[in-house]
Amino acid sequence: MSPIELTIWQTIGAFFTIAIFSFLYKDNPLYKIAESIVVGVAAGYFTVLLFWTSLKPKFWDQIITHRDGVLVIDKWWYIIPGILGLLMYFHFSSKFAWISRYPLCLYIGIGSGIAIPLSLQTFVLRQVEATMLPVSLYPLEAQSINNLLIVLMVVAALIYFFFSMEHKGVVGKTATFGIWVIMVGFGASFGYTVMARVSLLIGRIQFLLVDWLHWVK
Amino acid sequence: MxxxxxxxxxxxxxxxxxxxxxxxxxxxxxxxxxxxxxKVELDVEVTPEVMSVYSFIDKLKPGTPILLAADYDPQTQAENGPQAEALLRHMFKNNLRVIIMTLSQDGAAMAEMLSTSISAEYNKIRGEDYVYLGYKPYFGIIILSIGQNFRISYPADFYDTPLDEIPMMKNIHNYSDLACVIQIGGGNVTHAWLTNAHERYKVPLAIAVTAVSGPQYYATLQSGQIFGLIGGLKGAAEYETLLRDEYRRLGIIARAIQGxxxxxxxxxxxxxxxxxxxxxxxxxxxxxxx
Known part of the structure; x- marks a missing residue:
């Protein structure tokens, strides 16, 4: 990309950045134009990308291929998932919507079959395993204190969500400690969220001041 | 009001x-x-989770293949962009062979820009020092299929060169041929890399995620499912701090530190x-x- 082309594209980018930020003052036509263009471009871009990266190579080119300069039907059975995909569009008909459930069943069945065991292993079993830590405070080290805290906090947070017993006495006090633990977690997450949002603002200002205007080196 | x-x-x-x-x-x-x-420069303290990613990459021998999944898009460019640039600079500096791919539909052009611009800084040759595979939809299935062979989902790279004709990919078939996977992004795609790549195929995994996603992945760091975590702009600034001499040598702004x-x-x-x-x-x- 030549420097002139780069400047033109950066100016377009700067215009849209300022147009979107103008919403902070109040809703206005400039913001609406920018928003509509973003939605339209994203939808068009994704449609074209999906066609060239999925539909053509994974469906069309598998069925019809060139052999010695002649078009031939190769893997005809790829038509079956193609038809199943088309059946999904019956969802838009109130009379024939039931037909769309068959491909959907297949899709959900395969998806669940892959996801359930792997998710259970990754986010439940491995996490439970990681919580089974030695809680002895002898010798007294930072790691042993950490281990004890992890075990206590996990148990307390779980007890807070245990509703088969009334939250009174020891159970009640542990559940209260559990709420505190959860609140600390929420606080940390919120802090990170603030940082993330500010980072996005800084990213745009960096683009305007450093890349576009070259005011800051 | x-x-x-x-x-x-x-x-x-x-x-x-x-x-x-x-x-x-x-x-x-x-x-x-x-x-x-x-020009205000405040110190950036490097945390152990970022240091472990740096150390892992630093210890690899030149020529070792590594997979960089740049699964981010314009929405998170401000955070993930500096992370990706710092990681790729470190990999090229150490002469590793890098396979770059993306599973974010809005990130295909951005990942290409990343690969071409950073490779130009180090005079790296496409096909020999790095490969850009491009974007494919349905991330969960793509991640699983790479466990069998890259060629199932990616018969050709982003530029339509068949993988079998790319010298760098000659002996690279699946995760077992890689030193590790480093994923940049956050959200569902990161979940899929954890479940479908690390848990299914036991490939060493490190992640560079947005600050919003960061806290939820500390549990996977503690459980040893990932060997490192670069969180948000802060994580990127830490990585740039570790590569500060390299940034000075190249004369490039350390954007995350500046940010x-x-x-x-x-x-x-x-x-x-x-x-x-x-x-x-x-x-x-x-x-x-x-």
């Missing part, structure tokens, strides 16, 4: 609690713009606004207001 003529006669606490939110936007904007004008310097000022403002808002709330409460 708007400042009305009546509100100007209200006590200070009431006026603070009814301040027009656009003033707050203005203060935040000023706090984010003004520090750019001054974090500004971030500190915005955070101070947010803390002040929180304190003032709470003080006004309690003053009003003591005066019997609600």
């Amino acid at each position: 708007m400042n009305t003529p009546e509100s100007t006669h209200l006590p200070l606490a009431d006026r603070l609690l009814t301040i027009d939110r656009r003033f707050i936007y203005l203060f935040v904007m000023l706090a984010a713009v003004i520090p750019f004008m001054f 974090m310097n500004v971030q500190n000022f915005v955070h101070i403002l947010i803390i002040l606004l929180t304190l003032v808002g709470n003080a006004a709330f309690f003053v009003k409460k003591r005066q019997g207001g609600r």
Whole structure:
């Protein structure tokens, strides 16, 4: 990309950045134009990308291929998932919507079959395993204190969500400690969220001041 | 809430609690713009989770293949962009062979720009030193299929060169031929890399995620499912700190460090606004207001 082309594209980018930020003052036509263009471009871009990266190579080119300069039907059975995909569009008909459930069943069945065991292993079993830590405070080290805290906090947070017993006495006090633990977690997450949002603002200002205007080196 | 003529006669606490939110936007904007004008450099402390990614890459022998999944898009470019640039610079500096791919539909062009611009800094040759595979939809299935062979989902690279004709890919078939996977992004795609790549195929995995996604992945760090975690702009600034000499040699702005310097000022403002808002709330409460 030549420097002139780069400047033109950066100016377009700067215009849209300022147009979107103008919403902070109040809703206005400039913001609406920018928003509509973003939605339209994203939808068009994704449609074209999906066609060239999925539909053509994974469906069309598998069925019809060139052999010695002649078009031939190769893997005809790829038509079956193609038809199943088309059946999904019956969802838009109130009379024939039931037909769309068959491909959907297949899709959900395969998806669940892959996801359930792997998710259970990754986010439940491995996490439970990681919580089974030695809680002895002898010798007294930072790691042993950490281990004890992890075990206590996990148990307390779980007890807070245990509703088969009334939250009174020891159970009640542990559940209260559990709420505190959860609140600390929420606080940390919120802090990170603030940082993330500010980072996005800084990213745009960096683009305007450093890349576009070259005011800051 | 708007400042009305009546509100100007209200006590200070009431006026603070009814301040027009656009003033707050203005203060935040000023706090984010003004520090750019001054060269303020605050120290960035490197955390162990970022250090472990750096050490892992640093210990690999030249020529070792590594997979960089740049699964981010324009929405998170501000955070994931500097992370990706720093990681790729480190990999090229150490002469590793890098396979770059993306599973984000809006990230295909951005990942290509990343691979071409950073490879040009190090005079790396496409097909020999690095490969850009491009984007494929349905990330969960793609990640699983790479466990069998890259060629199932990616018969050719982004530029339509068949993988079998790319010299670098000659002996690379699946995860077992790679030193590790480093994923940049966050959200569902990161979940899929954890479940479908690490748990299914036991490939060593490190992640560079947005700050919003960061906290949820600390549990996977503690459980040993990932060997490193680079969180948000702060994580990127830490990585740039480790590569500071390299950035100086290349004469490139360390964007994350620059951004974090500004971030500190915005955070101070947010803390002040929180304190003032709470003080006004309690003053009003003591005066019997609600």
